[in-house]
Amino acid sequence: AQSVTQPDIHITVSEGASLELRCNYSYGATPYLFWYVQYPGQHLQLLLKYFSGDPLVKGIKGFEAEFIKSKFSFNLRKPSVQWSDTAEYFCAVMSNSGNTPLVFGKGTRLSVIA
Amino acid sequence: DTAVSQTPKYLVTQMGNDKSIKCEQNLGHDTMYWYKQDSKKFLKIMFSYNNKELIINETVPNRFSPKSPDKAHLNLHINSLELGDSAVYFCASSLLTVSYGYTFGSGTRLTVV
Numbered sequence: 001a002q003s004v005t006q007p008d009i010h011i012t013v014s015e016g017a018s019l020e021l022r023c024n025y026s027y028g029a030t031p032y033l034f035w036y037v038q039y040p041g042q043h044l045q046l047l048l049k050y051f052s053g054d055p056l057v058k059g060i061k062g063f064e065a066e067f068i069k070s071k072f073s074f075n076l077r078k079p080s081v082q083w084s085d086t087a088e089y090f091c092a093v094m095s096n097s098g099n100t101p102l103v104f105g106k107g108t109r110l111s112v113i114a
Numbered sequence: 115d116t117a118v119s120q121t122p123k124y125l126v127t128q129m130g131n132d133k134s135i136k137c138e139q140n141l142g143h144d145t146m147y148w149y150k151q152d153s154k155k156f157l158k159i160m161f162s163y164n165n166k167e168l169i170i171n172e173t174v175p176n177r178f179s180p181k182s183p184d185k186a187h188l189n190l191h192i193n194s195l196e197l198g199d200s201a202v203y204f205c206a207s208s209l210l211t212v213s214y215g216y217t218f219g220s221g222t223r224l225t226v227v
Contacts, residue, residue: 034215044218104157
């Protein structure tokens with residue numbers, strides 16, 4: 001069965017600092033990988049996704065993620081965070097056949113301080 | 115022009131009551147889902163319907179019964195509500211065959227008192 005691990009429950013960074021949120025997955029084949037963001041009190045929004053091809057994917061709001069197959073990782077990065085990036089970030093995986101639902105990690109809460 | 119809309123947004127009810135949450139999508143997607151987000155923000159799939167047919171039914175109490183009258187709607191009915199049912203319930207939709215990710219609704223915060 002697929003599973004997703006986000007080892008960091010809560011991260012605090014200063015505005016302007018760089019950010020990396022970790023995500024590791026467990027799956028028998030190369031899955032589809034996603035990062036979602038949930039701002040306080042809001043629904044989940046898709047930041048970016050990886051299906052195949054270039055392992056470095058760029059998303060909205062200046063975020064990017066790198067798929068490293070050998071490490072079963074799909075870490076999210078941003079070179080310079082803003083206060084408005086304060087949110088909960090979820091990594092998610094699904095099979096590339098599309099016949100299993102999206103499975104989420106437990107999320108990483110990001111707090112950006114001045 | 116909301117893509118996935120859920121009603122109500124908030125629901126406060128007493129233990130033992132029966133309640134329903136409605137979900138509608140106007141994206142032309144063929145698959146819809148219900149997820150439960152607990153107090154620790156963990157998201158877990160509950161049900162999935164493809165073209166009105168149930169395709170995923172995770173380990174959920176029988177008190178939860180989804181209904182899909184057509185592929186644009188997926189409702190969730192909950193009988194005999196318990197304190198532990200308090201959570202945020204998210205509806206989502208996608209295309210089953212082309213997995214561009216799911217589009218989520220804004221959630222229904224259910225509080226059982």
